[in-house]
Amino acid sequence: MKRAGRTGFAHWAGLGLLALGVAAPHIALANHPVKVEGDTDADGDGRVGVAEDGDGPSGDPQGLTFGTINGCLANVAAMGAINQNGTCLIVTSGSFPETVNITGQATIEAAPGVSADVEAFLAPVDPRLMQFPGADPNALQAAPGIIINAPANRTVVLRNLTIANWTDGVQIMGNSHVILDHVRIEHNINNGINVMSKNAVVTVIDSSIDATGFRLNGASGDFPGVMAPNPGIGINAVQGASVTVSGTTISGSFGAPSMGVNGLTGANRNTLSDNNRKTSLPAPGMTPR
Numbered sequence: 001m002k003r004a005g006r007t008g009f010a011h012w013a014g015l016g017l018l019a020l021g022v023a024a025p026h027i028a029l030a031n032h033p034v035k036v037e038g039d040t041d042a043d044g045d046g047r048v049g050v051a052e053d054g055d056g057p058s059g060d061p062q063g064l065t066f067g068t069i070n071g072c073l074a075n076v077a078a079m080g081a082i083n084q085n086g087t088c089l090i091v092t093s094g095s096f097p098e099t100v101n102i103t104g105q106a107t108i109e110a111a112p113g114v115s116a117d118v119e120a121f122l123a124p125v126d127p128r129l130m131q132f133p134g135a136d137p138n139a140l141q142a143a144p145g146i147i148i149n150a151p152a153n154r155t156v157v158l159r160n161l162t163i164a165n166w167t168d169g170v171q172i173m174g175n176s177h178v179i180l181d182h183v184r185i186e187h188n189i190n191n192g193i194n195v196m197s198k199n200a201v202v203t204v205i206d207s208s209i210d211a212t213g214f215r216l217n218g219a220s221g222d223f224p225g226v227m228a229p230n231p232g233i234g235i236n237a238v239q240g241a242s243v244t245v246s247g248t249t250i251s252g253s254f255g256a257p258s259m260g261v262n263g264l265t266g267a268n269r270n271t272l273s274d275n276n277r278k279t280s281l282p283a284p285g286m287t288p289r
Helices: 008-019 049-053 069-073 137-141
Strands: 033-036 085-090 094-096 100-102 105-110 116-119 146-148 156-159 162-164 168-172 177-181 184-186 191-195 201-205 208-210 215-217 221-223 233-237 242-246 249-251 271-273
Touching: 033 069, 049 069, 069 085, 069 100, 100 105, 162 168, 168 177, 168 184, 184 191, 191 201, 191 208, 233 242
Parallel strands: 033 085, 085 105, 094 116, 100 146, 105 156, 116 162, 146 168, 156 177, 162 184, 168 191, 177 201, 184 208, 191 233, 201 242, 208 249, 249 271
Antiparallel strands: 215 221
């Protein structure tokens, strides 16, 4: 992707600073894509993960590169992070074992052909743990995957991501306006998407929310065999929240496909299948005869 040029006020302001002998800080402009690496070294500097976040401008003519999503979102102007204002574009496939916190005008997306997983589960011997030294797999699996709490005058976009193996895949709070476009949310324990505020406005487009409430793992436990999900629903929205769903599949939920979502029908190209499975399964902890 070609790096956006500096135009208008930003261009002349930069020239003014240079004329005064003041170096202009490298601050990402709104919607300017900053690149994020997956498990492979996109810019050829030998660093990935957290080490890539802290290495400063890489000299890549197409934009700065980060190794974590939170690093890209951060308020570190000297490193070129977007400060919750712009686009984090994931340019190589890989897993990101981190709870992502979004509070501003941010887009998180994987480039075409890239598989980007916001993933809670990594085996203790997985070498990616060295790239994310704060990623305790046990703690991650007891946390939500993406937390969004943005003001009403901002819009958050998640695109072309997989979000898997968390308590809630995506938690949406406050006055957030959120678009989920071509997102796969699967194997989360309690909710695929949890809309926790009546002031939130959420649009889900051409996505899938699968196997909510079904997890079997030594760290998080056996859901629903031994422990009951709470509640194990695809999309769970508080009363009053605005949630629009189109072209989306919700399948394999332990509980209902959704709560608090109106118009979730085939008329909007949605598919609901094999949900509310708790009605046909033994109660947690009970051995079927």
